[in-house]
Amino acid sequence: MAGSATSRQIPQARCLMVQGTTSDAGKSTLVAGLARLLYRRGACLAPFKPQNMALNSAVTCDGGEIGRAQALQAQACGLQPHTDMNPVLLKPASDTGAQVIIQGKAIGTMQALDYHHYKNTARQAVFESFARLQAHYGFVLVEGAGSPAEINLRANDIANMGFAEAADCPVILIADIDRGGVFAHLVGTLDLLSESEQARVIGFVINRFRGDIALLQPGLDWLEARTGKPVLGVVPYLPDFHLDAEDAISRQPPPAQAALNIVVPVLPRISNHTDFDALRLHPAVNLHFVSVREPLPPCDLVILPGSKNVRADLALLKQHDWHTMLDRHLRYGGKLMGICGGLQMLGERVEDPEGIEAEPGSETGFGYLALHTHLKPHKQLYNRQGQVHLAEHSAAFNGYEIHCGISAGPALDKPLLRVERECGWHPEGAVSADGQILATYMHGIFDHPQALQLLLEWAGLAVQDNQPFDLATRRERELERLADTLEAHLKPDWLAQLYASAGAAP
Incomplete structure (x- = not known):
């Protein structure tokens, strides 16, 4: 009462x-x-x-x-x-x-x-x-x-x-x-x-x-x-x-000394954009969130983020000519990365026969990686730790998986990560043959200082600008x-x- x-x-x-x-x-x-x-x-x-x-x-x-x-x-x-x-x-x-x-x-x-x-x-x-x-x-x-x-x-x-x-x-x-x-x-x-x-x-x-x-x-x-x-x-x-946002995307002016430009398209159903907090707060990085309806501005790295409706967001990107813009970005030496739904978009096809995210159907991907994705009812939910491997270098990371998609294909034979699981170490993600494209299901991969440094170096940040940044300490x-x-x-x-x-x- x-x-x-x-x-x-x-x-x-x-x-x-x-x-x-x-x-x-x-x-x-x-x-x-x-x-x-x-x-x-x-x-x-x-x-x-x-x-x-x-x-x-x-x-x-x-x-x-x-x-x-x-x-x-x-x-x-x-x-x-x-x-x-x-x-x-x-x-x-x-x-x-x-x-x-x-x-x-x-x-x-x-x-x-x-x-x-x-x-x-x-x-x-x-x-x-x-x-x-x-x-x-x-x-x-x-x-x-x-x-x-x-x-x-x-x-x-x-x-x-x-x-x-x-x-x-x-x-x-x-x-x-x-x-x-x-x-x-x-x-x-x-x-x-x-x-x-x-x-x-x-x-x-x-x-x-x-x-x-x-x-x-x-x-x-x-x-x-x-x-x-x-x-x-x-x-x-x-x-x-x-502090970590519940949903709204915070936009702020770039750092005065930004040396690396990163673009993330704001998909209508973008998910876990907190993946990019460490990039947004890094003093040498200009993280630019752009509308899918805007032209892709000049940048060093494009990251396709997670999505709660991958097929619909992928179709919208293609409708606004992002395939052509990404082709040009790669042709001029830019780097490209996909996280979770972004990984699925970089492959050849996303299939949702049971209508997990929307009406049953499929959507052709960008085709940069030889993999395809099948959405399943059971969601993968795991906290993970392991190592990022790029060229001859590696770095520890902590992250988490939240996805319904199961991806397969030869692109996964060259993994980005080694992930610790109950039965040992397992490969995860993909690195393209030319090293220009990375893909992973792992959220939070930028949050660990050593993994962040390694990935920013791959993206083109000079060693003298690539100082350690610890998001957990900042939080x-x-x-x-x-x-x-x-x-x-x-x-x-x-x-x-x-x-x-x-x-x-x-």
Whole structure:
């Protein structure tokens, strides 16, 4: 039964939910920052997102698949990611349909209306996973999805207030002031909630503020008077801040000293574009995301990324003359690489007779590698480690596989990787005969510093510019920076209540 906002701030609550006024308001970031803040104070806690819609995903320690943001939040809590942290994951395959993943396992593709009817079954999985997390950890930080005020999605909601009401979980509402209209976002969202849902909101957080807080104070005073809810903090805009994105592609100016130009086409169903975070953050690399409808700009390396609908994205690339542009790129000595779906596109054919990703059928590939791909119902989900082999050099890597395709053909006789498996070392991926083209199913291959250096050297980066870059170290530094920022800018009395609720040191 719903209580008052005041009662929900006392230390008895064993969960806290962050909801946003819009997508990309900062929900994932706030949960990650609070998680690290509590973790370093000794709290035993776990992250949780009941339902996620994202094409960036991670392989868990129990062999399933969850949203990438929840894997990052697990790291902030000092944990390995587990399927209970994101029991429902929707991976869009078209404008109206998505692959549905329940507790880490894909159960099939559903149209939006079909999934709406399936929600009661999904709800059971959500509360099973939440109960297990509450049983194993002292505190659970919950992230909502989109906005709780999406009226058309309120029936049978399991992503926002529907979950919070059923779990009796207090809620923080976060809004992004950098977008403008922050007071309208917060007041409008609150006004569209039911009375019990409004009571569940314990306060607001304003995100990405730039400027003098004194100029904002009259608005904060008005907001508190208008709603009766406290502003728990104003989080400043953090320049050059980066954590794994849940879905949105972040674009930024190239480094001043960029020596290597890399292009990645933004496919309509691009997946796991976090593969390119290490490239985007490398001080000597200009990573350029381009629309498939744009001409291919001059560059040293083109990378075809993963896709949730390989045949459709491949057909679109061919429709916009990418085959001709890639031919020209290779003819002038450029390098080409395919990761996961990109590997499949570089082959001769992609066959989907069972309609795993869309309607049954097949699509002719670019034909640069002598291999063909057959999509199968059983998804390959593995965390991997091994070595990259190029020419006479090798380097260690850690990565993961998420794919339904099984590829075969003579191109795989010259592998890019040696992967450690239960029964020994196995070849993986392909290197073209002339060494200009690489392909692999392995996501995260750029994340390891030594593998990154070797691959950038192959792409043409000069040795003097090819300094080690460790994405894992950068990620840890950003989590600590975020936690420090929240500690400095959230209200101390509310943080004290949060520490007490989570069993953290005051």
